[in-house]
Every structure is written in structure tokens, then in C-alpha cells.
Amino acid sequence: MSTPRQLTRAELAIDPIDAAKLLLGCVLEAGDVRVRLAEVEAYRGIDDPASHCYRGRTPRNEVMWGPAGHLYVYFVYGMHFCANVVSLTDGVAGAVLLRAGEVVAGLDVARSRRPAARSDAELAKGPARLTSVLGLDRGDNGVDLTDPASPVRLYAGDPVPPASILAGPRVGVAVAMEVPWRFWVDGSPAVSGYRRGGKRRVRTVR
DNA sequence: ATGAGGATCCTCT
């Protein structure tokens, strides 16, 4: 396999829904580990109630408002990290959550980081598992994925035929269920299952 | 200063 092409900031400075489809099949690299993305979710800015940016700019979501092609990492549930690729551009929030992928290099390291995985397909099957396999954490928040010198980089992969891209509601969110902004590669063993959003109180109208 | 609620995962049953 020849040296893959690194993605550019300009090609990621698009609507997160388009960026999500573009990212499928692309490869994220950190250290010795490479993951080929199989499942992603688009999050928009202030018009998306499920987005971290829905209520405006805060210290946590700062990176999402910045330039495209940077990594937005956040901490959830007191123990996990999730990673996003920032899309759109300065001043307009948008990002794509990296939900799952297939480990295509660094299998031994990946396995050692995920002792609970029962198969290689499970290594990066889920957003927190994906960050875990790549060794990403708080310190990687904001890194430029389009810079060859960055510790985490994003490369183009074999293109995914549009017919192989499926869409559905986002996982684990209890609002905006009607928008099919989760995209995945049909048939990929790494795609995580759908799970409805938890306990959001449904306000009873009277 | 406080408290509620997570873009999850793992271990059981």
C-alpha cells in the first residue's frame, strides 16, 4: 500500500453531514495504530439540540468553533473519551463523532489497550473504544489532523461507494431522533449497534 | 457552591 494522502483542512470545511460521509473509509493514525472509520455521526451547531454547541460557546466545546480538520476530544460518563473531527470553519460549530472503525495497523498495541475485546472487530467498535485503541485522551483535544507533524493524523482511504453508506438516527441521544445523521459502512463488522437515547424526560403536554 | 445529567462500556442475569 502506497503512502496515503493526508486530508486537508479545506476539504473538511463543509457541512458535518457531508463531512461524515466523506470520513467513512478514511484512516486515523496515532502512534503505531491505524483505524479505518466505519461509523460516524454528524453534529451541527446551534440548531442541533444534541450538539455540545447547542447552547453556545463554552470552554469544553471551544474547538468545535475553530478551524476544520482539528480533533475535538471530550470526556464522558466519568471514564471515557470520545473523538470528533471538526468540520465547517471558524466561527461556525460543526463536528463528526467517530463512532467505530476497523484496526488496520498496530493490532498488538490495540489488543493490549483493550483487554476486554472478545474479537479484533470489537477493538474499535464504539466511540470510547476507538479513542482507547488509539490512545487518545484530553491531551489530544485540538490537534490539527491535517498537519503531517501532528501526533494524530487523518488520511484518505479506499473510497466507500455511496451505495454502501447507510444512514439512521444517532446513537444514545434522546433528542432530534428524526434526523438520520449517523452514517456507517454497510456490512462492516465494526459497526456498533443502535441504542436509543436514555432517560430524557418527555414533557407531557397538557 | 451545588447538583443533575451525560454523544459509554462492562458485567452480570
Place this chain on the structure above:
DNA sequence: GAGGATCCTCATA
């Protein structure tokens, strides 16, 4: 399929 782990972030006061 349910429940717990675990702590950060933000809104409210």
C-alpha cells in the same frame, strides 16, 4: 436487557 462505575461540565442560585 439492566445496572453500576465515575467525574466532568454547565446551569442555576
